[in-house]
Amino acid sequence: MTNNSNGRLSEYFANDPPSFFDELTNNKSRAKETQPANAAEPNSSNMLASTFTGSFQPPEYIEAAEADEPITVTDEVRNLWQLPTPTEPGKQPAHLITPGLHIANDLPDPISIAVTQHLGQAELQQRKILGVEDVTQDERGIRTLINAGCFRAAVNLTGRLLTIYGQGYGRAGQPAKHSPHSLQLWFTRLALLAKLGEYELLQAEAEPFAQLNGPDVFYEYYTEMYKGKHGSIACFSFRLLLAELPIYLGKPHLALDRLSELHVISHEIKEHFDRLKNAKAAEFWQRRAERVLQSIINCALMMKKFSMIDDIMGGMLLTRSTLSKEEQRSLYSAWGRIYLQIGDIFGAEQKFAVSRRLREINSPPDLRDLVDKGLIAVAKNDFPEAYLIFQKALHLDSGNTMILNNMGVCLLYAGKLKDAINLYERAINLNPQKSLNESLLVNLSTLYELESNNSNAKKLNLLRLINRFKPDLNISVEICLKLQATN
Amino acid sequence: MNAADTETHLLALKVMRLTRPTLVGLGPIVTCEPKDLPQSFNRLVEFDGIARTCAEALGAGQTMLLPQSFGNIYLGETFSSYICVHNCTSHPVEGVSVKVDLQSNTSRINLLMHENKKSSVVLTADETLDDVIRYEVKEIGTHILVCEVNYTSPAGFAQSLRKFFKFQVLKPLDVKTKFYNAEMDEIYLEAQIQNVTTGPFCLEKVELDSSEQYTVTSLNTLPNGESVFTSKNMLQPNNSCQFLYCIKPKPEVAKHIKTLREANNVGKLDIVWRSNFGEKGRLQTSQLQRLPFEYKDLRLEVIDAENIVKIGTIFTFQCRVTNTAEHAMKLHITLETKAFADCPYTGSANFVLDVLQPGQFAEFPLTICPSKLGLIKVSPLLIVDTLKNEQFLMTKVVEVFVVDADYHQDGTFLLNKLIRYENPIDSLMQKQIQLQVV
Numbered sequence A: 001m002t003n004n005s006n007g008r009l010s011e012y013f014a015n016d017p018p019s020f021f022d023e024l025t026n027n028k029s030r031a032k033e034t035q036p037a038n039a040a041e042p043n044s045s046n047m048l049a050s051t052f053t054g055s056f057q058p059p060e061y062i063e064a065a066e067a068d069e070p071i072t073v074t075d076e077v078r079n080l081w082q083l084p085t086p087t088e089p090g091k092q093p094a095h096l097i098t099p100g101l102h103i104a105n106d107l108p109d110p111i112s113i114a115v116t117q118h119l120g121q122a123e124l125q126q127r128k129i130l131g132v133e134d135v136t137q138d139e140r141g142i143r144t145l146i147n148a149g150c151f152r153a154a155v156n157l158t159g160r161l162l163t164i165y166g167q168g169y170g171r172a173g174q175p176a177k178h179s180p181h182s183l184q185l186w187f188t189r190l191a192l193l194a195k196l197g198e199y200e201l202l203q204a205e206a207e208p209f210a211q212l213n214g215p216d217v218f219y220e221y222y223t224e225m226y227k228g229k230h231g232s233i234a235c236f237s238f239r240l241l242l243a244e245l246p247i248y249l250g251k252p253h254l255a256l257d258r259l260s261e262l263h264v265i266s267h268e269i270k271e272h273f274d275r276l277k278n279a280k281a282a283e284f285w286q287r288r289a290e291r292v293l294q295s296i297i298n299c300a301l302m303m304k305k306f307s308m309i310d311d312i313m314g315g316m317l318l319t320r321s322t323l324s325k326e327e328q329r330s331l332y333s334a335w336g337r338i339y340l341q342i343g344d345i346f347g348a349e350q351k352f353a354v355s356r357r358l359r360e361i362n363s364p365p366d367l368r369d370l371v372d373k374g375l376i377a378v379a380k381n382d383f384p385e386a387y388l389i390f391q392k393a394l395h396l397d398s399g400n401t402m403i404l405n406n407m408g409v410c411l412l413y414a415g416k417l418k419d420a421i422n423l424y425e426r427a428i429n430l431n432p433q434k435s436l437n438e439s440l441l442v443n444l445s446t447l448y449e450l451e452s453n454n455s456n457a458k459k460l461n462l463l464r465l466i467n468r469f470k471p472d473l474n475i476s477v478e479i480c481l482k483l484q485a486t487n
Numbered sequence B: 001m002n003a004a005d006t007e008t009h010l011l012a013l014k015v016m017r018l019t020r021p022t023l024v025g026l027g028p029i030v031t032c033e034p035k036d037l038p039q040s041f042n043r044l045v046e047f048d049g050i051a052r053t054c055a056e057a058l059g060a061g062q063t064m065l066l067p068q069s070f071g072n073i074y075l076g077e078t079f080s081s082y083i084c085v086h087n088c089t090s091h092p093v094e095g096v097s098v099k100v101d102l103q104s105n106t107s108r109i110n111l112l113m114h115e116n117k118k119s120s121v122v123l124t125a126d127e128t129l130d131d132v133i134r135y136e137v138k139e140i141g142t143h144i145l146v147c148e149v150n151y152t153s154p155a156g157f158a159q160s161l162r163k164f165f166k167f168q169v170l171k172p173l174d175v176k177t178k179f180y181n182a183e184m185d186e187i188y189l190e191a192q193i194q195n196v197t198t199g200p201f202c203l204e205k206v207e208l209d210s211s212e213q214y215t216v217t218s219l220n221t222l223p224n225g226e227s228v229f230t231s232k233n234m235l236q237p238n239n240s241c242q243f244l245y246c247i248k249p250k251p252e253v254a255k256h257i258k259t260l261r262e263a264n265n266v267g268k269l270d271i272v273w274r275s276n277f278g279e280k281g282r283l284q285t286s287q288l289q290r291l292p293f294e295y296k297d298l299r300l301e302v303i304d305a306e307n308i309v310k311i312g313t314i315f316t317f318q319c320r321v322t323n324t325a326e327h328a329m330k331l332h333i334t335l336e337t338k339a340f341a342d343c344p345y346t347g348s349a350n351f352v353l354d355v356l357q358p359g360q361f362a363e364f365p366l367t368i369c370p371s372k373l374g375l376i377k378v379s380p381l382l383i384v385d386t387l388k389n390e391q392f393l394m395t396k397v398v399e400v401f402v403v404d405a406d407y408h409q410d411g412t413f414l415l416n417k418l419i420r421y422e423n424p425i426d427s428l429m430q431k432q433i434q435l436q437v438v
Helices: A009-013 A020-034 A043-047 A075-079 A110-119 A121-126 A139-147 A151-164 A180-196 A199-209 A236-248 A252-275 A279-302 A306-319 A325-341 A345-357 A367-379 A383-396 A401-413 A417-430 A438-451 A455-469 B003-007 B053-057 B251-255 B257-262
Strands: B011-017 B022-024 B063-065 B078-087 B093-103 B108-111 B121-123 B128-136 B141-152 B158-170 B173-181 B187-195 B201-210 B214-218 B240-249 B265-274 B280-285 B298-304 B308-310 B315-323 B331-335 B349-352 B361-370 B374-378 B381-385 B390-394 B398-403 B418-420 B430-432
Touching: A075 A279, A110 A121, A110 A455, A121 A455, A139 A151, A139 A180, A151 A180, A180 A199, A180 A236, A199 A236, A236 A252, A236 A279, A252 A279, A279 A306, A306 A325, A325 A345, A325 A367, A325 B022, A345 A367, A345 B201, A367 A383, A367 A401, A383 A401, A401 A417, A401 A438, A401 B063, A417 A438, A417 B128, A438 A455, A438 B011, A438 B063, A438 B078, B011 B141, B011 B158, B078 B093, B078 B121, B078 B141, B093 B128, B108 B128, B121 B128, B173 B265, B173 B280, B187 B201, B187 B265, B201 B214, B201 B240, B214 B265, B240 B251, B251 B257, B298 B381, B315 B398, B331 B361, B349 B361, B361 B374
Parallel strands: B308 B398
Antiparallel strands: B011 B078, B022 B063, B078 B128, B093 B108, B093 B121, B093 B141, B141 B158, B173 B187, B173 B430, B187 B240, B201 B265, B214 B240, B265 B280, B298 B315, B298 B418, B315 B361, B331 B349, B331 B381, B374 B398, B381 B390
16 A cells, blocks of 8 residues: 555546546646645635535425335234233233423524534524424424434424423323324434434433333223224334333443343234234234344444344344345345454455345446445555445445545545545535535544644534534534544 | 644644544434334435445444544554644745654664655645554554654754654463374464453464474364354454364474474464454464473383273273383383272283383283273373383373263274373463564
8 A cells, every 4th residue: 555655546546437536636636746836725725615605405305195114014913012911900000101301492403502602693694404493383394304304303393292292391290191193203202312312311201101011002091082992002113212222321231131022022923923824914023023133233233242143144134035135235234344343354255245146147236335345445454445446336326425435534544635635525515415424524524633733713614514504413513523622 | 742832833743543444324223114203214314325225224334434542552463643744834844854753662663654755845835744654563562653843944944843642552362372292293282362452353364384393284174164163253352262283293303203302393373363344463473382202211102092992891002112212221011000099990010021222112012991981091101110220100191082881983083103201291281472573
């Protein structure tokens, strides 16, 4: 690699079809050749927020009349769950679920706060993000906000709707009536809090639900209202979320216990339908059981229990023949990446090869193949080669932030700091809404810090862009931009 | 280096250690079913990455994140660092040169930036002089990375800016070896490798490079070529993995008892491992010393013996005793059955051999009758040279596996030549091995 350290970025492009990156490298190399003494114009000039006239554009949201399920089953099948047995016969179990909001007002917007603190109140006028007032005050509104990535606003809307249900601020511990809709609102709210990394609030608000074993989240509890209906009012995704919760709180062991229990129950229900010869229902529950297994793998990843991952992956992949090829491929590919993380390049190559072989013979490598291959090159410490491979991948999906992000990392390790910065700035220029993601921001801020003592100004420039284009980040904006760091 | 000091300079010096990037996903993974209220959480996210289908719930990401901390560094790994000098003024700075040294307890190594570039350069405003430096660390303990930037001030004075980065190089693994002198001049080596780092790693290669006098057979693969270890050679922190090698002297060495006696170096262990995202490390042990053939003037070989006998049947084995001394010997041989309590066999011998001249040998059979099941050890055999009244106590003569009367086995392996040397040291002694970078 050292041999290449004096080579120009353009050398990497030599045999590739033209793309917008040629422009970037040509400019770069020409700049180096013709004006070595007068590069007074900083490269970052293309990044000034004033050159951006745009702002956040919510993606168009088309309400699907009926969400299509891969497997259609009856409500009876979907909601099947064992009614918790009363501790003393004849008596109601004491533990009813009495939830309530834990904040009186809307969630604060940390981006606005950071902008006010670092750039001043005036800059906030540039923040034109879809808010809770801009949508209908119902499920559709929530979906519109989620689709636009405005998770905080969506949380706030769930809060408003839950307040209407009498489960608002300060209502925790007060008697509550549950309905499919109210529990769906809670599920949505808590899931979004997890996505936003708001774990403290998540833990507080999830606490009353425990593992959804109260009798009042079952149809049987409300004999008058839901005559003849059986099963769990709370959806399966809600149960899964609550079982996974300890992962976010740094207690994967606890999550592992809960998820294992969930898996056992799902599997039992699947076998129940097998016995009833209801193939569709069995398949439906089989898929749920597999979804739980994936969460178990995530737990195992956190706990670094790699042999357990092997056991589950091997078992899951081998025993399931109904998985589509694409599903199998993505699992093998993920498995290979897990091997890479612990340094087993040979093992990773084997898994990636299986993933490749699952494709049609003689078809050219697709995005997944190329990314897998690029990551192998990284593991072998061949960053220039990895760069080339990722670049090929970019031709298949131009503007893909993950790939652009990885290319920048390769450039730095190949000794091309300025090229890496240029690449990232260029990506942001082209599509700020998409490119300003958490990883790219952390990487770019890291590069700014390495480049000079002026990183703070450049980071604040990024903050201006985030202010305009990003509804939410899933980690704190201070961490993303390393704003606390002393240079 | 404090902040006030930095400000007085025209150039800024930045250093970042390049540990491996980490792979991250897209943050907390939350999913739902199509019938749930949100229908999907992924609308926006799924633009990126690859059609995530069912693996959407797996946390093994594809996005690389730059290192956010210095991390640990271990002996045998390569230290690499990005060095960047930035002109923070609005005018050119002349005569800029960077010198990077890595200082350990015993040495100071100069690390080159831009290997082909010459001496000093001019840095225009906002321009940087930057490159990656690499060095394979060869010593445990404190290291200091010394970065020095020299330049000429506008007034023409030589200016210097220095930064120091101190870090510890840690020990990545513990190697313990056990030698075992076996039959037919064979030596077995057990090498136990322990991961003493804080994360898991994979042993990519563990080989015994034999010295000139020996040949090595690795006994760590199955007949089909696969490793005997399950799926991969992954080692969690503090876990150990044991490798087995069979070492044989080359025929020309084995022929001469003196050469064999002097050939103590059997070889070096060469270990390559990879940890986090392929970070590679390599170490070699020093020359491993076989156990000495601590025989004095007498060599006892068992040249013919069954491996397995049935209980209650007679076990006869053929011995050969060689006079390796410079003088003649007249040997009195005693095998005592009641040498110790619970002796797992019966039978005794007591006889005298003819005089043996130097270099001569004599052969004789010995017979016992095993009385216990399992692996039994025939021991001790007392040999007295009646000419010089010297005693040789052979503590391990031969081992035999005693099976029940109804045992059946197709005798696929039969060793016909067994050797034991009088050996004061327990041949199973474990030894801690020093490691070095190659």
